[in-house]
Structure formats: C-alpha cells, structure tokens
Amino acid sequence: QVQLGESGGGVVQPGKSLRLSCEASGFIFSSYGMHWVREASGKGLQWVAYISDAGSGTKYADSVKGRFTISRDNSKNMLYLEMNSLRVDDSAVYYCVRQPDSGRTFDYWGQGTLVTVSS
Amino acid sequence: DIQMTQSPSSLSASAGDRVTITCRASETIRHYLNWYQQSPGKAPKLLIYSASSLHSGVPSRFSGGGYGTDFTLTISSLQPEDFATYYCQQTYTFPWTFGQGTKVDIK
Numbered sequence: 001q002v003q004l005g006e007s008g009g010g011v012v013q014p015g016k017s018l019r020l021s022c023e024a025s026g027f028i029f030s031s032y033g034m035h036w037v038r039e040a041s042g043k044g045l046q047w048v049a050y051i052s053d054a055g056s057g058t059k060y061a062d063s064v065k066g067r068f069t070i071s072r073d074n075s076k077n078m079l080y081l082e083m084n085s086l087r088v089d090d091s092a093v094y095y096c097v098r099q100p101d102s103g104r105t106f107d108y109w110g111q112g113t114l115v116t117v118s119s
Numbered sequence: 120d121i122q123m124t125q126s127p128s129s130l131s132a133s134a135g136d137r138v139t140i141t142c143r144a145s146e147t148i149r150h151y152l153n154w155y156q157q158s159p160g161k162a163p164k165l166l167i168y169s170a171s172s173l174h175s176g177v178p179s180r181f182s183g184g185g186y187g188t189d190f191t192l193t194i195s196s197l198q199p200e201d202f203a204t205y206y207c208q209q210t211y212t213f214p215w216t217f218g219q220g221t222k223v224d225i226k
Contacts, residue, residue, distance in 0.1 A: 045155075045163065045206055045217040059213050095162055103169060104210035105153045109162035 002026040002108045004096045009113030016086055016117075022079040022096030022110055030054070030074035033099040035106065036081045038092035048094070049081065053101075064090075086117045121145050121209050125218035131226040136197045140221045142190045142207035151211035154183055154192045157220075158203045166205075167192065197223070 008020040020036070036048040049070040050059045058070055069082040079096055093112040100107045122145035132138050142152065150170040155163040165174045167183035170190055180195040194201055202225055207218040 044220050045208075047215045047217070050213070061214050104151055104215075105165060105168040106155070106163075106208075107165050107168075107174065109164070111162055 002098065004098065004108060004110035006094065006096050006110045006113035009094065009115045011116045011118060012086055013119055014086060014088055014117055017082070017084045018086060018115060020081040020083065020094055020096075020113060020115070022081075024077045024079065024096075024098075027098075029072075029077040031101055033101075034070075034072060034079045035097045035099060036070060036079075037095045037097050037106070037109075038090075039095070039112070040089070040092040043092075046092075050099075051079070083115070086115075088117050091115060091117045120214055121148060121212065121216055123207055123209055123216050123218040125205075125207055125221050127221060128219065129222040129224065131224055132197050133226045134197055134199055138194045138197055138201075138223060140192045140205055140207075140223075142185075142192070142218050144188045144190075144209055144211075147187045148209040148211035150186055151209055152183075152185065152190045153208045153210060154181075155206045155208065156201075156203050157206065163206065194223075 003025045005023045012018050035050045051070045055072050067085045071080045093114050095112045096110040097106040098108040124143045126141050152170045154167040157163040166177050171183045182193050184191050204220045204222045206220050
C-alpha cells in the first residue's frame with residue numbers, strides 16, 4: 001500500500017535552516033509528481049511546493065520562493081524540502097503529498113512533521 | 120491567486136442529517152475542484168476530485184457538484200465518523216489554493 005513518511009521536523013530559531021525528508025513506498029515513486037503542503041495551527045491548509053516526476057520541474061508558493069527548495073532522489077524513493085531563512089510564520093505541520101498521474105489532486109498524504117520556528 | 124471561499128465556516132448537525140457545504144472560487148476554475156476531509160490530529164483525506172468524481176473507497180453518501188466558480192459537497196446521511204473539517208481546493212492554476220475549511224460538529 002502507498003505510504004509516505006515525513007521526518008526532519010523540530011524546533012529551530014528564526015533565520016536558521018531545516019531539511020525535511022519524505023520516504024515513499026508502495027508505488028513507483030519516479031512516476032508521480034509530489035508536493036509539500038503545510039498546516040499552521042488553526043490556520044488551514046497551504047500548498048508549499050511541487051516537483052515533477054523526474055524532478056525537472058518545480059513550483060513554489062510566493063511566501064517560500066527563494067527560501068525553500070524542493071528536490072527528490074528517485075533512486076532512494078525520497079522527497080526533500082530544504083528550508084532556509086526560516087520565519088516564525090513558517091511554523092506548521094508539513095505534509096508530503098502525492099499527485100496521481102491521472103489528475104490534479106492529492107490522493108495520498110503522509111502523517112506530517114511539525115516545524116516550530118521560535119527564538 | 121485564486122481565492123476559495125467556503126460556507127458555512129462551521130455547522131452543527133445530527134447523525135442522519137443531510138449536509139451541504141459550498142465553495143466559491145474568485146474566478147473560473149472549470150472542474151478543477153477537490154474536496155478533502157480532515158479529522159483532528161490526522162492528515163487530510165481525498166473525498167472528491169474533479170468536482171464530482173468519488174475517490175476510491177469513499178462512501179457513496181458523499182457527492183460533489185458544480186462547475187466554473189460554484190461548487191458543493193453533500194453528505195446525504197451524516198455518520199458519526201463524518202464529524203470533521205472539510206476543505207475545498209482548486210487545482211486549475213498554481214498556486215493551488217484551499218478554502219478556509221468547514222468544521223462539521225455534533226449538534
């Protein structure tokens with residue numbers, strides 16, 4: 001079965017960096033576009049970044065553009081989110097999400113990893 | 120960015136009730152509208168994609184409709200496990216945006 005497992009969250013000071021990882025299993029990882037979506041406490045869902053199946057195409061929310069970098073290693077079935085210059089308002093649960101090859105939606109979500117940016 | 124507005128923001132209902140949630144886009148999104156259900160402390164789950172297609176394994180009491188700017192999610196007979204928060208999402212153009220959520224709780 002499809003499984004997505006995030007890791008790498010934690011408490012970090014403003015201005016610092018953090019790298020999130022997502023391990024995928026149960027499907028052909030290299031055939032699917034992947035996304036990161038975040039949920040700040042009590043704030044609802046926000047799409048963060050997208051990477052194409054081969055990794056050649058990426059898109060970002062304006063709020064993270066230039067600070068966050070999405071990447072993947074298809075040989076390891078791994079998705080990453082490198083987060084630099086972190087701000088307090090980046091604090092959220094970050095979800096790794098799969099986009100099915102047949103459509104524009106999110107069909108499977110990981111359990112999420114919590115990032116807290118605080119001095 | 121396309122703004123997605125859900126109504127109501129919250130509602131109280133009883134098991135067995137028919138519930139309808141609406142979602143309005145700030146501009147046309149054709150049929151590129153998805154619905155998700157999120158229970159407390161859990162990741163969201165896909166219910167409906169492309170406005171009206173039921174995701175695999177989702178009970179048939181859930182249905183979606185609409186096109187362009189106005190969309191609905193209907194639960195025909197509310198079950199105890201349906202008390203949760205529901206989000207719409209447009210995937211017509213990046214950035215893909217979500218509505219603010221509709222919390223369905225027990226009356």
